[in-house]
Structures are given as C-alpha cells and as structure tokens.
Amino acid sequence: MKKTICFYFQLHQPVLLRRYHFFDIGKRGDYFDEYVNRSTIRRLAEHCYLPANRLILELIERHGGRFKVSYSISGLALEQFEWHAPEVIESFKELAATGRVEFLAETYAHSLSSLSPTDEFERQVKRHADKVEELFGQRPATFRNSSLIYSDEIGERVFNLGYKTMLTDGAKHVLGWKSPNFVYASAARPGLNLLLKNSRLSDDITVRFSDKEWGEYPLTADKYARWLQAEAEGHEIVNLFMNYETFGEDQPASTGIFDFMRYLPEKIYATTDFEYLTPREAVEKHRPVAPLQVPYPISWTDEERDVSSWLGNELQVNAFEELYRVQPRVRQLDDPLLNEAYCRLQASNHFYYMSTKLISDDDLFTHRSPYESPYEAFINYMNVLSDFLIRVDKGK
Amino acid sequence: MKTKVLMFGWEFPPRISGGLGTASYGLTKGLAKHGVEILFVMPKACGEEDQSAVKIINASEVEMMDSYATREEYWRFVQFIEVGSNLVPYLDPEVFEQEASAAIRDHAGESRVTFRNKFQFSGKYGVNLMEEVARYALVAGTIASQNSFDVIHAHDWLTYEAGIVAKRVSGKPLVVHVHATEFDRSGEGKINQQVYDIERRGMHAADRVIAVSNLTRNIVIKHYGVAPEKVVTVHNAVDFQSYKEVTVERGVPEKVVTFLGRITYQKGPEYFIEAANKVLKHYPNVRFVMAGSGDMLNRAIRRVAQLKIATHFHFTGFLSGDDVQRMFAQSDVYVMPSVSEPFGISPLEAMRSGVPTIISKQSGVSEVLENSIKVDFWDVDAMSDAIYGLLAYPALARVTGKAGLEEVNRLKWENAAEKIKCLYYELIHAEN
Numbered sequence: 023m024k025k026t027i028c029f030y031f032q033l034h035q036p037v038l039l040r041r042y043h044f045f046d047i048g049k050r051g052d053y054f055d056e057y058v059n060r061s062t063i064r065r066l067a068e069h070c071y072l073p074a075n076r077l078i079l080e081l082i083e084r085h086g087g088r089f090k091v092s093y094s095i096s097g098l099a100l101e102q103f104e105w106h107a108p109e110v111i112e113s114f115k116e117l118a119a120t121g122r123v124e125f126l127a128e129t130y131a132h133s134l135s136s137l138s139p140t141d142e143f144e145r146q147v148k149r150h151a152d153k154v155e156e157l158f159g160q161r162p163a164t165f166r167n168s169s170l171i172y173s174d175e176i177g178e179r180v181f182n183l184g185y186k187t188m189l190t191d192g193a194k195h196v197l198g199w200k201s202p203n204f205v206y207a208s209a210a211r212p213g214l215n216l217l218l219k220n221s222r223l224s225d226d227i228t229v230r231f232s233d234k235e236w237g238e239y240p241l242t243a244d245k246y247a248r249w250l251q252a253e254a255e256g257h258e259i260v261n262l263f264m265n266y267e268t269f270g271e272d273q274p275a276s277t278g279i280f281d282f283m284r285y286l287p288e289k290i291y292a293t294t295d296f297e298y299l300t301p302r303e304a305v306e307k308h309r310p311v312a313p314l315q316v317p318y319p320i321s322w323t324d325e326e327r328d329v330s331s332w333l334g335n336e337l338q339v340n341a342f343e344e345l346y347r348v349q350p351r352v353r354q355l356d357d358p359l360l361n362e363a364y365c366r367l368q369a370s371n372h373f374y375y376m377s378t379k380l381i382s383d384d385d386l387f388t389h390r391s392p393y394e395s396p397y398e399a400f401i402n403y404m405n406v407l408s409d410f411l412i413r414v415d416k417g418k
Numbered sequence: 419m420k421t422k423v424l425m426f427g428w429e430f431p432p433r434i435s436g437g438l439g440t441a442s443y444g445l446t447k448g449l450a451k452h453g454v455e456i457l458f459v460m461p462k463a464c465g466e467e468d469q470s471a472v473k474i475i476n477a478s479e480v481e482m483m484d485s486y487a488t489r490e491e492y493w494r495f496v497q498f499i500e501v502g503s504n505l506v507p508y509l510d511p512e513v514f515e516q517e518a519s520a521a522i523r524d525h526a527g528e529s530r531v532t533f534r535n536k537f538q539f540s541g542k543y544g545v546n547l548m549e550e551v552a553r554y555a556l557v558a559g560t561i562a563s564q565n566s567f568d569v570i571h572a573h574d575w576l577t578y579e580a581g582i583v584a585k586r587v588s589g590k591p592l593v594v595h596v597h598a599t600e601f602d603r604s605g606e607g608k609i610n611q612q613v614y615d616i617e618r619r620g621m622h623a624a625d626r627v628i629a630v631s632n633l634t635r636n637i638v639i640k641h642y643g644v645a646p647e648k649v650v651t652v653h654n655a656v657d658f659q660s661y662k663e664v665t666v667e668r669g670v671p672e673k674v675v676t677f678l679g680r681i682t683y684q685k686g687p688e689y690f691i692e693a694a695n696k697v698l699k700h701y702p703n704v705r706f707v708m709a710g711s712g713d714m715l716n717r718a719i720r721r722v723a724q725l726k727i728a729t730h731f732h733f734t735g736f737l738s739g740d741d742v743q744r745m746f747a748q749s750d751v752y753v754m755p756s757v758s759e760p761f762g763i764s765p766l767e768a769m770r771s772g773v774p775t776i777i778s779k780q781s782g783v784s785e786v787l788e789n790s791i792k793v794d795f796w797d798v799d800a801m802s803d804a805i806y807g808l809l810a811y812p813a814l815a816r817v818t819g820k821a822g823l824e825e826v827n828r829l830k831w832e833n834a835a836e837k838i839k840c841l842y843y844e845l846i847h848a849e850n
Contacts, residue, residue, distance in 0.1 A: 043802075044700055044802070045696060047700070336817050337814060340811070395791065395792070401806075401807030
C-alpha cells in the first residue's frame with residue numbers, strides 16, 4: 023500500500039478593529055478599520071493567494087489529477103475576498119472544479135467558540151459549511167478547528183455535528199511515544215478519525231525554509247523527498263498542515279518557495295512511495311491504529327501547544343467571558359448588524375493580540391499584532407465590546 | 419587584578435537632594451558586586467556615607483597643590499552665573515530654593531579665593547555652583563596625582579571638569595556618565611550656553627560616554643556631536659533594599675489617578691490635565707491628583723479652573739519623604755507624560771507599590787519597561803484611553819499592576835554594572 027502525504031492549507035484573516043476611543047462608546051458603532059483590512063487582503067491576494075492558487079492549478083493539470091490538496095478558508099476570509107479581492111474567490115472556484123481539492127469545515131469566524139459552552143460553535147460551523155457549499159459546490163466532510171484546537175469534549179461536539187474526521191496537532195505532551203504518522207480515533211467518540219500534524223516536516227517548510235542559520239539550508243525538493251521517504255519507514259501518513267501565507271508572505275517568492283512546491287510532486291512520485299491524498303480520501307484508506315485521549319485542549323500554536331495563547335491571562339479570560347455571556351441575547355435579537363459585528367468580534371486573533379506571552383519578544387509581537395502591546399489590544403477590544411454590549415441592551 | 423576606578427560624583431546618600439546620588443549609590447554597589455574597587459570623590463562628605471562598596475574621598479579635606487593649576491586658568495573658568503534649579507536632574511524647586519538661600523547666607527561677605535588651602539565645598543546646588551564646579555576640578559587634579567587607579571568615571575556635567583583634569587594628570591581613560599543633558603532640563607531655545615559647553619567638553623574629552631537611555635544617547639550624538647561609536651547606553655536600575663511598605667486609609671471612595679513630579683515644561687503636566695478632562699466627561703467616578711510644584715503650577719491651576727473640573731482635580735503641592743509613598747499607596751493609576759525624560763525613576767517607584775503605570779514614549783524608562791502602557795506625550799486621546807482602560811477594566815489594572823511589580827523587582831543595578839565593567843575592561847586594555 024502506498025503511503026499518504028496530505029497537504030492542508032489554512033486561510034484566515036480577521037477583520038481588524040479600528041482605534042476605538044472610550045469616548046466613542048455608545049456613539050459610533052463602526053468598529054472596523056476598512057482601509058487596513060482592504061489593503062491587507064489586497065496585498066495578500068497579490069503576493070500569496072493568487073500566485074499560490076495558480077501554482078496549485080498548474081500542478082493539478084500537470085500531474086493528471088494525482089496531485090491533491092485541501093483548504094480551510096474561514097468565513098471571515100471568504101467574506102473579505104468577496105469584497106476586496108473577488109478574483110481570489112474565482113480562483114478557488116476554478117480549483118474546486120478540478121475535483122482534486124477538498125474544502126474543510128471550520129468555525130465561520132475562526133473563533134474560540136469551541137471553548138464556550140454556548141451553541142455558538144454549532145451555529146458557526148453550520149454557517150461556514152453553508153458558505154463553502156454556496157461558493158464551491160461541495161459540503162465539507164472534514165472538520166478542523168481554529169489553530170487545530172482539539173479536546174475530547176470538542177471531538178464529541180464535532181462528531182455530533184456529523185463529521186467523521188478532524189484535524190489536530192500531533193502535540194508531544196499528548197502523543198508521548200506515539201507517532202503522528204498514523205490515523206487515530208477520538209477516545210470520546212471512536213467514530214471520529216483524527217489526522218495529526220507532523221510538526222517537524224511542516225515547520226521545515228513554514229519556519230525553516232529560508233533560515234540561513236539552519237544546518238540544512240537550502241532546502242531542496244530532492245532533499246525533502248528523501249526525508250519523507252525516511253519518515254515513512256513503518257508509518258502510513260504524513261500530514262503537512264500550514265498557513266497558506268507561507269507561500270509568498272512568510273516565505274517571500276524570492277526565497278524560492280514557489281519553485282520548491284513546483285518540483286516537490288515530481289520528486290515525490292519519482293523517488294518515494296507516497297501519493298497525495300485529501301483528508302477525506304486518507305481516512306478511507308487508513309484505519310485508526312489507536313484511540314487518542316485529550317482531556318485538555320491542544321492546538322498547533324507556540325511551544326506549549328495549548329490554548330494559553332488565547333486564554334492564558336486574566337485579560338483574555340475576561341474579554342472571552344464578556345463576549346460569550348451575551349451570546350443568547352444576541353441570538354435572540356437576531357439583528358443583522360449586531361450579528362455581523364458579533365461574528366467578527368469572535369475571531370481568535372483579537373484574543374491572541376492580548377497575549378502577554380510574547381511581550382518580551384518585541385519582534386515577534388510586532389510581527390503578529392497590529393497593537394503596540396497586549397494592554398492596548400485589550401483596551402481597544404474592550405472599548406468596542408462595551409459599545410457592542412450597550413447596543414445589545416438597546417436591542418439594535 | 420581588581421579594576422580600580424576613580425569616580426567623581428556630586429552627592430551620595432544619606433545626604434542627597436535628587437536622583438543623581440541615588441543612582442551613583444546603586445551603581446557603585448552593583449560594581450562592587452562585580453569586584454570593582456571604587457574611590458568615590460564628592461565635594462562634601464558628611465561621614466555617614468555607606469562605605470561598604472566604595473571608599474569616599476571628601477574633596478573638602480584635600481589640600482590643593484598649586485603646581486599645575488594657574489590662577490588665571492581658574493578665574494577664566496569661574497564665572498558666576500545665575501543658577502537655576504534646572505541644572506540638576508530630579509531636583510525639586512523647593513529643595514533648590516532652600517539650598518540656594520542657605521548658600522547665600524553661608525557665603526555672605528566672602529569675596530576672595532585662597533589657594534594652597536582646603537576648600538569647604540557646600541556640595542549643594544547653590545548660587546555659586548559654578549565656582550564649586552571649578553574648584554572641584556582643581557581638587558580633582560590633586561586627588562588624581564595622589565591615588566592609583568585604572569579608569570576615571572564622572573557623573574553628570576558638574577563633575578566633567580574634574581574628570582578632564584584627572585585624565586590630564588594621570589593619563590588614564592575617562593568615562594563620562596550622562597544622566598541628563600541641558601536639552602532635557604531646559605528644552606531647545608533656552609539652553610544655558612555655559613552648561614552646554616561644559617557638557618560638550620566633557621563628552622569630547624571622554625574616551626567613552628555612557629547614556630542612561632537610547633533617547634539620551636541620541637541627544638548626545640545629535641546635539642553634542644559625539645561620534646556614535648563612543649556613546650553606549652546603559653539603562654539605570656533601581657534599588658528597593660530600603661523600601662518600606664506603607665498602608666494608607668483612603669479618604670475618597672473614587673479611584674485616583676496621579677501625576678507626581680516637577681510641574682515644569684519637561685514633565686508635560688498640561689497633557690495630563692487635558693487627558694483628565696476627557697476621561698471625566700465619560701467616567702465621573704474618579705479623582706485626579708497633581709503632586710509637586712514648579713514654574714507651570716499656576717498655569718496648571720488656571721487651566722483646571724477653566725475646564726471646570728476642579729472638584730475632581732486636586733493639587734497637593736510639593737511632596738517629600740514618606741508622603742510620596744503614601745501618595746502612591748492611594749493611587750490606582752500613575753501617569754508620567756514627560757516631554758523629555760532621560761530616564762525617569764518615578765514610574766518604577768509607582769510599580770513597586772503595585773500601581774499600574776502609563777508612561778510617555780519620550781522617556782528613557784519606556785525603553786526597558788514592558789508592563790507599562792506607553793503613549794506619545796502629545797497624544798492626549800491615547801493617554802485618556804489608557805487611563806480609562808485602567809479604570810473601567812479592573813482585569814487590566816490587576817494584570818499590569820502585578821506584572822509591573824514583578825518586572826521592577828527584576829531591574830538590578832548588577833546588570834547595569836556588568837555592562838560598565840566590560841566597558842572599563844575594554845578601555846584599560848585598549849590603552850595598554
């Protein structure tokens with residue numbers, strides 16, 4: 023039996039908040055920075071999404087359909103493409119039409135709703151699936167949560183929504199001696215297959231590819247295919263999960279990242295016994311080898327691989343609790359404008375910006391956050407949320 | 419072999435008027451921990467100085483030699499100028515006024531300078547400060563010829579001349595330490611030319627210039643024309659060994675937002691008032707306190723009256739000693755909106771009391787602090803947003819207060835001293 027290589031790309035961009043002063047609370051109600059959001063999407067479309075999509079299409083055509091990948095595109099990203107870069111949507115429709123691309127389900131807002139007991143999670147997953155079906159003509163069969171957050175409890179909720187497969191991280195503190203290169207089953211719901219990210223091989227591309235300090239620099243398709251073959255020994259599947267911004271943004275085109283991806287498939291076909299599959303196909307081929315127990319949520323983020331990047335300090339917990347406390351009321355009101363704002367305020371990024379874990383690393387912080395400090399991120403978010411809560415109280 | 423430093427300061431605890439003595443003390447203790455031996459020269463020692471880390475040389479007890487210092491040179495240098503309180507960092511006008519009037523009293527009728535004598539320095543910042551500075555430099559020559567050492571270190575402009583003379587006599591490398599410049603003290607356009615000239619001469623004569631922040635380093639390079647490779651930033655630290663907890667019963671139920679410092683142009687009091695006005699319009703349950711005095715106090719009071727916020731905005735006048743601690747203990751937010759602050763120790767004191775802080779980006783201390791909210795001094799909207807955030811969202815005050823306390827306890831003079839020790843080493847070995 024051939025081994026499986028499974029590529030999954032994540033696309034998400036939050037709708038960033040404008041600077042919302044405390045004296046705007048109860049008055050303005052326009053929370054989002056149109057200019058910044060538009061220019062961010064335009065820049066990413068030109069440097070990353072469009073050229074990367076062209077490359078994937080080229081590979082599908084060249085390799086006669088043997089080349090397959092999967093995407094998870096958040097609802098907020100899809101909406102922003104529709105407004106600011108409709109050609110990105112068209113390009114994905116073209117990819118969808120090849121039948122070689124699987125679109126995954128996630129929460130519409132790329133939210134942390136799976137960590138809230140409200141039914142917001144279920145609502146958002148359904149809304150996202152509807153959106154994907156409407157745009158690309160396929161109903162997602164595989165689920166992946168924001169930043170691959172997973173626990174037994176979340177697995178149960180996902181299973182109850184009808185999904186049979188879910189992606190998460192091969193976190194070492196959960197796996198122990200076990201390898202991420204097999205399909206596992208959820209301990210809570212054995213009917214739910216789990217595909218685990220192979221961090222080392224994924225990060226070789228996303229993090230280390232252009233790092234000149236790295237002993238293996240430069241990384242070539244030849245070399246990578248050799249590593250894959252070595253990794254395959256006694257294993258079944260290698261899951262390479264990454265942000266799509268790796269191509270052209272995090273690793274600029276000048277690093278040769280596009281050429282690397284362009285030549286990788288032919289090297290893999292020629293020198294390894296791997297085949298490209300999507301998650302849906304992978305779980306048809308491979309049976310789960312063991313149940314995986316995950317009592318506390320894991321994720322693919324930071325050294326800790328847990329949810330401490332979003333809910334690791336009192337600020338984040340405070341904002342999170344305030345946000346989900348009003349969920350029943352917002353749903354009851356069902357006001358279109360409030361719904362839209364509520365959805366955007368849930369993007370996990372807003373909570374990430376409040377993380378104090380990065381505070382000592384100035385470069386990393388400024389790279390990942392539009393704010394100068396987590397404290398400013400919190401103040402601005404809370405000013406917006408305070409305004410939102412007043413509107414919810416008023417009912418409009 | 420131990421490195422031996424001849425250090426020129428102006429004051430040293432317990433008799434101090436401002437932060438310069440505190441900084442000198444902290445730094446020497448840090449250096450001593452790294453095995454550096456220090457001869458600390460000061461104009462007037464009282465005998466109660468802690469000599470565990472340094473050996474104090476009291477310039478008032480040094481008999482001057484006449485051989486290399488001609489009287490003409492001396493008189494060319496000594497010109498009485500009108501001394502303002504801005505000449506020294508961290509000095510409050512009250513303190514200055516007391517010292518100045520005491521100096522006038524002490525020196526009344528004295529018109530002749532005698533050489534070949536011991537000179538009784540006041541060691542203060544009185545009206546004949548320039549004369550003292552010049553005499554101090556002369557005594558420095560004597561001290562330099564009578565002691566052995568590897569490097570000379572001079573703190574702030576008052577001692578630069580002394581450092582230069584000591585270098586000329588001994589041939590040893592000179593380090594000048596810039597705690598503040600004339601540009602911080604007076605603002606552009608009001609520069610005291612004589613002080614500026616002394617500062618400039620000291621920086622150019624020095625083999626290395628230490629600046630207390632990158633902000634100060636840039637001023638040294640830009641306004642004094644010193645080669646960038648010669649100027650090194652070593653951030654100040656803070657020593658809380660003698661810190662006492664104070665508990666205060668709060669008199670008002672409202673939250674308290676505090677400004678504490680000289681009410682002068684440099685400290686940006688007007689931005690604090692404008693921010694207070696914005697916050698009060700939306701968050702009435704708060705009181706603002708402006709503690710300190712200075713030449714902008716009356717203007718500040720007028721502005722508060724004009725804005726009709728006087729029932730929620732209070733002036734305490736000059737605070738000293740334990741009152742400062744008590745003020746911090748009653749505060750919920752501390753704001754330092756300085757227009758230009760070479761370093762700025764007061765937010766560290768507030769943080770030590772667990773008070774969340776907002777500091778201007780135009781302060782040296784903002785380069786080292788992570789758990790303080792930083793705003794541009796002129797950005798009243800951002801400042802009022804930060805104040806409002808700390809008042810309205812208790813989680814933020816708790817997190818920043820706690821993280822700030824931990825952070826401030828990590829700032830150690832040993833770390834600053836280690837950098838300076840390395841700098842000494844380079845200089846001494848470059849010479850040989």
